[in-house]
Amino acid sequence: xxFWHLGATLWLFRWIFRDPKVDIRFLFLGxxxxxLIDIPLGTFGLTEYSASELWAHTLLLPTAYxxxxxxxxxxxxxxxxxxxxxxxxxxxxxxxxxWMTQEVFFWPFFGDFPSGEAPFWPAAWARATxxxxxxxxxxxxxxxxxxxxxxxxxxxPERRTKVMQTGRLPEHAA
Numbered sequence: 001x002x003f004w005h006l007g008a009t010l011w012l013f014r015w016i017f018r019d020p021k022v023d024i025r026f027l028f029l030g031x032x033x034x035x036l037i038d039i040p041l042g043t044f045g046l047t048e049y050s051a052s053e054l055w056a057h058t059l060l061l062p063t064a065y066x067x068x069x070x071x072x073x074x075x076x077x078x079x080x081x082x083x084x085x086x087x088x089x090x091x092x093x094x095x096x097x098x099w100m101t102q103e104v105f106f107w108p109f110f111g112d113f114p115s116g117e118a119p120f121w122p123a124a125w126a127r128a129t130x131x132x133x134x135x136x137x138x139x140x141x142x143x144x145x146x147x148x149x150x151x152x153x154x155x156x157p158e159r160r161t162k163v164m165q166t167g168r169l170p171e172h173a174a
Contacts, residue, residue: 001134001137001138001141002032002138002141003138003139003141003142003145004095004134004137004138004140004141005031005032005035005091005092005095005141006028006031006032006141006145007140007141007142007143007144007145008091008095008137008140008141008144009027009028009030009031009088009091009092009095010024010027010028010031010144010145010148011144012091012094013027013087013088013091017087020168020169020171021080021168022080022084022167022168023077023080023081023084023166023167023168024084024163024167024168024169025167026081026082026084026085026088026167027084027085027087027088028088029085029088030084030085030086030087030088030089030090030091030092031088031089031091031092032092033056033085033088033089033092034053034056034057034089034092034093034096035056035092037054037055037056038053038054038055038056038057041054041055042054053096053098053101053104054104055107056089057093057096057098057104057105058098058104058105058106058107059093059098059105059106060107060108061089062086062089062090062093065085065086065089066083066086069082069083069086070083081167093105095137148169152169152170
């Protein structure tokens, strides 16, 4: 669910924090980071678990990451960028509803990870097509990103290049 995570994370961040200085490239990285870590680990047999929600979907890892950023960086642009990764990561957990799977979210305190369906990939398409909410979420996220693209006039190459270089959205964005 890429568009759901990107669009909803950006909307939530802009609604809650209203920080025009955030580098959305780092926010977007955090929004997809748990899946980039856990899906390869759980589906390619790199662990004993056959699941797509493992350590990066726990509350422990993003908390440790953000504590590390606070301890190892000084105030400024670098800390803001690294904290945006952590905020995006936490929004990912929120948007996945991870609190409903306590064994994963509060790992290692509530036991071990639940075993997923094995093999993972052959059944992935069936899971994706059977869940209407997944497709609705993707449509909502893509719709918000498309609206923002139009609203910020990112079809203009100069504006788009500036956003890609700085990671900042133009000031007049609603």
